[in-house]
Amino acid sequence: MLTFDQLMKMTFYGQFVAGEDHLAIRPLIQKNQAFGVGSVLDYSVEEDISQEEAEQKEMDSCVSAAEKESIGEDHREKKYKAHKQFSDRRGGVTGARTYFYADEAKCDQHMETFIKCIKASGGSSMDGFSAIKMTALGRPQFLLQFSEVLVKWRQFFSFLASQQGGDGTEALEQRLELKQLQFLTTLGAKGDLTIDMLDWNSLIDDRTKISDLLVVPNVELGELEPLLKAFTEEEEKQMKRMLQRMDVLVKHAIENGVRLMVDAEQTYFQPAISRLTLEMQRLYNKDKPVIFTTYQCYLQEAYDNVTMDVELSRREGWHFAAKLVRGAYMYQERERAKDIGYEDPINPDYESTNIMYHRCLDYVLDEIALTRNANVMVASHNEDTVKHTLRRMNEVGLSARENKVYFGQLLGMCDQISFPLGQAGFPVYKYVPYGPVSEVMPYLSRRAQENRGFMKGALKERELLWKELKRRLASGELLHRPVL
Numbered sequence: 001m002l003t004f005d006q007l008m009k010m011t012f013y014g015q016f017v018a019g020e021d022h023l024a025i026r027p028l029i030q031k032n033q034a035f036g037v038g039s040v041l042d043y044s045v046e047e048d049i050s051q052e053e054a055e056q057k058e059m060d061s062c063v064s065a066a067e068k069e070s071i072g073e074d075h076r077e078k079k080y081k082a083h084k085q086f087s088d089r090r091g092g093v094t095g096a097r098t099y100f101y102a103d104e105a106k107c108d109q110h111m112e113t114f115i116k117c118i119k120a121s122g123g124s125s126m127d128g129f130s131a132i133k134m135t136a137l138g139r140p141q142f143l144l145q146f147s148e149v150l151v152k153w154r155q156f157f158s159f160l161a162s163q164q165g166g167d168g169t170e171a172l173e174q175r176l177e178l179k180q181l182q183f184l185t186t187l188g189a190k191g192d193l194t195i196d197m198l199d200w201n202s203l204i205d206d207r208t209k210i211s212d213l214l215v216v217p218n219v220e221l222g223e224l225e226p227l228l229k230a231f232t233e234e235e236e237k238q239m240k241r242m243l244q245r246m247d248v249l250v251k252h253a254i255e256n257g258v259r260l261m262v263d264a265e266q267t268y269f270q271p272a273i274s275r276l277t278l279e280m281q282r283l284y285n286k287d288k289p290v291i292f293t294t295y296q297c298y299l300q301e302a303y304d305n306v307t308m309d310v311e312l313s314r315r316e317g318w319h320f321a322a323k324l325v326r327g328a329y330m331y332q333e334r335e336r337a338k339d340i341g342y343e344d345p346i347n348p349d350y351e352s353t354n355i356m357y358h359r360c361l362d363y364v365l366d367e368i369a370l371t372r373n374a375n376v377m378v379a380s381h382n383e384d385t386v387k388h389t390l391r392r393m394n395e396v397g398l399s400a401r402e403n404k405v406y407f408g409q410l411l412g413m414c415d416q417i418s419f420p421l422g423q424a425g426f427p428v429y430k431y432v433p434y435g436p437v438s439e440v441m442p443y444l445s446r447r448a449q450e451n452r453g454f455m456k457g458a459l460k461e462r463e464l465l466w467k468e469l470k471r472r473l474a475s476g477e478l479l480h481r482p483v484l
């Protein structure tokens, strides 16, 4: 009699997951490789926990001791409630796995798994990738608070720019009091404090106190103030360990000749994820592109972020490397913005997301054509986007052999795009999920239940397969011959 695991392997799991561990997935990786299709290994387990458990874990890990103590204060109370409401981060998300923080030992375990994944990637091909999610590597409280700090600094700089715009510093002096001006001058003299202190080596150094970086400008008082009153010693250590785990992964990636793909996640974590990834790129992408960041083009700010980072890479002389996606958390982001009452960060409609994607892509393709120093993965199942990329590559004179423009699709999806691209010599990669049946199923079943668009994709694929089968029967070329 068939067991549940065997049945899953013959059906759903078998279609979308490569196997249980790094050994079991090897034949599939090699088979794809023979057709010119590489792999981005993506260990895909997700805990099977109830919504209540997820909410509890998230609240325990995202709210610091100091915040819990100040729950009585109005603004903290509001923030706490808002976070609680959206604390099951799986809601409406079908294209990505979700990690909830349990404890430091669990994060070490995730790191060990990622290391195995990196080694498997290095062992199975010369130019593999491994994907990582930062939320798997530590207490998300740090990403949340660091993001808040970065957003406040960004708002501060836009405020400064608006004050200085048009009528210059005179207007600024008229509007600000002397004390505030002195404070701005001090900031100017030191450079912008937070930003300068962020080089990767100082971040992971035990002597740097992370909470010292979590300061925000208070223009009214003319002072820098901590985001939160106090951090416990344990919280300090947890923040540091998250960064150190990332550093361990990068070093393993370099040793094994594997590129590290840092996935993008929710907007309340993403500024920190992007910033930390950028700091790693500044250090480790000097000779070649080792670390890839991810831009979500459904975000209204995507183009500004891409152009700012490309310009920085050009100025500082490191390799820009990025994956472009449309974004997996749209429904959750929209609902959260509406409920909490801030501006929806997502483009108003699908068409504007498409325009944003192609605008960001065109900018990076132009940069590659100009400097040969940037790299991009077009991670999309959208045929128009793939065709657009091929057309633009042709227009700006980029050939497939230069190995600067990659294509990415999920395993089991859009094979009608991936394999012809691979056979035509374009670097194309499948995100290859793997892991034990029981641990991958919670994520897979969520994906099946929630993503109606994804089922439409499968139908389209079936239609195309029938068409291809009929064509081959008619032309007498039924067996597929790989181009070697």
Ligand SMILES: Cc1cc2nc3c(=O)[nH]c(=O)nc-3n(C[C@H](O)[C@H](O)[C@H](O)COP(=O)(O)OP(=O)(O)OC[C@H]3O[C@@H](n4cnc5c(N)ncnc54)[C@H](O)[C@@H]3O)c2cc1C
Binding pocket: 095, 096, 262, 263, 264, 265, 294, 296, 298, 325, 326, 327, 328, 329, 330, 346, 347, 348, 349, 350, 351, 353, 379, 380, 381, 382, 408, 409, 410, 430, 431
């Ligand atoms: C290899 C690979 C890696 C990925 N990595 C990540 C990652 O790190 N982080 C991440 O967030 N996602 C990631 N994704 C998922 C990705 O963001 C998309 O959700 C998914 O690929 C569908 O987009 P598409 O371009 O393939 O297809 P399409 O069907 O053309 O686009 C669907 C997407 O368009 C956007 N959209 C749809 N309707 C609207 C609307 N009304 N208004 C605005 N925008 C709209 C949404 O982003 C939606 O997911 C990855 C996907 C792939 C293939």
